[in-house]
Amino acid sequence: MYRQCIVNQFENKVFDCSQGGIIRFGAACEACGQIKRSRAVYFSLWDQPPENMNKKEIRDALWEWESGCERDLAVEELRRQFNYCKICKRFICNHCLRICDDTDMCVDCAARLNETGTTIIED
Numbered sequence: 424m425y426r427q428c429i430v431n432q433f434e435n436k437v438f439d440c441s442q443g444g445i446i447r448f449g450a451a452c453e454a455c456g457q458i459k460r461s462r463a464v465y466f467s468l469w470d471q472p473p474e475n476m477n478k479k480e481i482r483d484a485l486w487e488w489e490s491g492c493e494r495d496l497a498v499e500e501l502r503r504q505f506n507y508c509k510i511c512k513r514f515i516c517n518h519c520l521r522i523c524d525d526t527d528m529c530v531d532c533a534a535r536l537n538e539t540g541t542t543i544i545e546d
């Protein structure tokens with residue numbers, strides 16, 4: 424149950440960064456602020472501007488539907504690119520993760536708690 428709770432928390436951090444006819448979501452690392460974006464998906468009516476109010480209503484509803492479906496996939500996709508720091512309870516990118524003796528944590532907590540830790544990113 425606790426894991427599910429973390430997933431829900433992450434879902435709240437995911438924001439909409441759709442632009443024009445492209446549906447896309449993003450999430451930011453809470454340590455360094457780097458933003459990761461999910462795959463870009465074209466809205467099915469992206470190249471068809473609505474001719475009238477009726478068509479616009481249909482289009483808006485379809486956008487809501489497609490964007491909602493894509494959001495679920497984006498949460499899954501983005502979640503795999505983030506780690507959860509159990510100490511400060513933030514979601515962090517791989518660059519900010521430190522593998523310490525007792526548990527993984529973010530770079531800020533590792534420094535504060537005087538843990539050396541290693542990174543999973545090789546430069």
Ligand SMILES: [Zn+2]
Nearest residue numbers: 452455516519
């Ligand atoms: Zn980061």
Ligand SMILES: [Zn+2]
Nearest residue numbers: 508511529532
């Ligand atoms: Zn932390």
